[in-house]
Amino acid sequence: MTDDVPRLVPEFAPPKDLAAAAVSGDAAALAAYLDALKSRSAVRRDHLGSHLGIEAVEVLSDRVTMRMPWRAELRRGGGIFHGGAIMALADHVAGTVFNTDPRVAAAGSTGLTTDFNISFLRSAEPGEAVTATGWVLRRGRNVTFMQIDVRAEGSGHLIATGRTTYLTVARASIAAKRQDTDGAAGDATGGAKRQGEGGG
Numbered sequence: 001m002t003d004d005v006p007r008l009v010p011e012f013a014p015p016k017d018l019a020a021a022a023v024s025g026d027a028a029a030l031a032a033y034l035d036a037l038k039s040r041s042a043v044r045r046d047h048l049g050s051h052l053g054i055e056a057v058e059v060l061s062d063r064v065t066m067r068m069p070w071r072a073e074l075r076r077g078g079g080i081f082h083g084g085a086i087m088a089l090a091d092h093v094a095g096t097v098f099n100t101d102p103r104v105a106a107a108g109s110t111g112l113t114t115d116f117n118i119s120f121l122r123s124a125e126p127g128e129a130v131t132a133t134g135w136v137l138r139r140g141r142n143v144t145f146m147q148i149d150v151r152a153e154g155s156g157h158l159i160a161t162g163r164t165t166y167l168t169v170a171r172a173s174i175a176a177k178r179q180d181t182d183g184a185a186g187d188a189t190g191g192a193k194r195q196g197e198g199g200g
Helices: 016-023 027-043 048-052 083-099 102-106 171-198
Strands: 055-060 063-068 109-120 130-139 143-152 158-170
Touching: 016 027, 016 102, 027 055, 027 102, 048 083, 063 083, 083 102, 083 109, 083 130, 083 143, 083 158, 102 109, 109 143, 109 171, 158 171
Parallel strands: none
Antiparallel strands: 055 063, 063 130, 109 158, 130 143, 143 158
């Protein structure tokens, strides 16, 4: 593992203390928790969403709207948004929708995308920003189903619609797997270095 890749990125985790208070039924804590999720998008530095310029517009329980401004590097032929950028926006929205339930953060859990399907219906006009709104279709104990609609900001035309499924997992289990993987890679690298040093 390189020094510039952190093992854990705390800024990615929703605020657990606010989540615990929100789970208890404190309406003010829930509002603060959702506001913290919204403002988190603006401060995450090393995250795909920040590189794409994604901005949180509205974060409510089980419903989120985000905006992605037009940028030339996000275009494909014809000067329109690349489908991959639109999918990234939709997945970013879904991840935040998933986290609007404070029970997720309070339990030390996170979500992993298990499937993602998107249909592109039309393009936005060249230079036009897009917005995406996602909401929960069904939230189970371990699986959450969500829908995301992406619209051209100026015209309001629906340009893409998608569905995704997230699996709820313990955040610590992901960190443990990453450490196991990093440790195995480190052992292999260290072993190769030792063998190379002794073989001269």
